[in-house]
Amino acid sequence: MQTTNNSISVSASIDDTRTTKTNGSTGVGRRENAANDRRMEQCPRFQTCEAPCCPLDELWDVRVKLPGDEACSLRKADRLRLGADLPKHGLFQGELAAIMRFYGTWESYESHLDEKRRRSRSTDSSDAQKRASTDTSGDARASL
Numbered sequence: 001m002q003t004t005n006n007s008i009s010v011s012a013s014i015d016d017t018r019t020t021k022t023n024g025s026t027g028v029g030r031r032e033n034a035a036n037d038r039r040m041e042q043c044p045r046f047q048t049c050e051a052p053c054c055p056l057d058e059l060w061d062v063r064v065k066l067p068g069d070e071a072c073s074l075r076k077a078d079r080l081r082l083g084a085d086l087p088k089h090g091l092f093q094g095e096l097a098a099i100m101r102f103y104g105t106w107e108s109y110e111s112h113l114d115e116k117r118r119r120s121r122s123t124d125s126s127d128a129q130k131r132a133s134t135d136t137s138g139d140a141r142a143s144l
Contacts, residue, residue: 032059042082045074055090056083 040046040056050070053063056079072079076095083090089106091099103109 039082043074055079055088055092058086
C-alpha cells in the first residue's frame with residue numbers, strides 16, 4: 001500500500017522515522033521534535049534543500065538516502081555553529097572520524113578552534129592598530 005502526500009511518497013513498509021521533510025517540516029516520524037525542526041530551519045538553505053540526510057537533523061542516521069539523492073552543501077563552519085548541541089556537532093561521519101583520529105577528543109578539537117579564534121582576533125586587532133598608527137603618522141606629516 002502506498003500513499004502520496006504533496007512532495008513525498010511513503011510506503012507502508014517504511015518505518016515512519018525514515019521520512020523526509022514535507023511542506024516545510026522535517027518529517028512526520030514519531031521521534032520528531034520542535035527543537036530539531038527549529039535547528040534545521042536555521043539553515044540558510046532549508047527552504048530549497050532536497051537532501052534527505054541533513055547533518056543538522058538529530059535523526060539523520062535513520063533517514064533514508066538513495067543513490068542520486070542530493071547531499072548537504074552547507075559549509076562546515078556553518079554546520080558546526082548550527083549543530084553545536086548535536087552529538088556529531090553537525091559534521092558528516094567522515095569529518096567527525098578524521099577529527100577524532102587527529103585530536104583524540106572533541107574537547108581537544110574545541111581547544112584548537114578556540115586558540116585559532118584567539119590568534120585571529122589578536123592578528124585582526126594588531127593589524128587595526130598598525131593601520132591606525134600609519135593613518136596618524138600620515139596625518140602628522142601632511143600637516144607639516
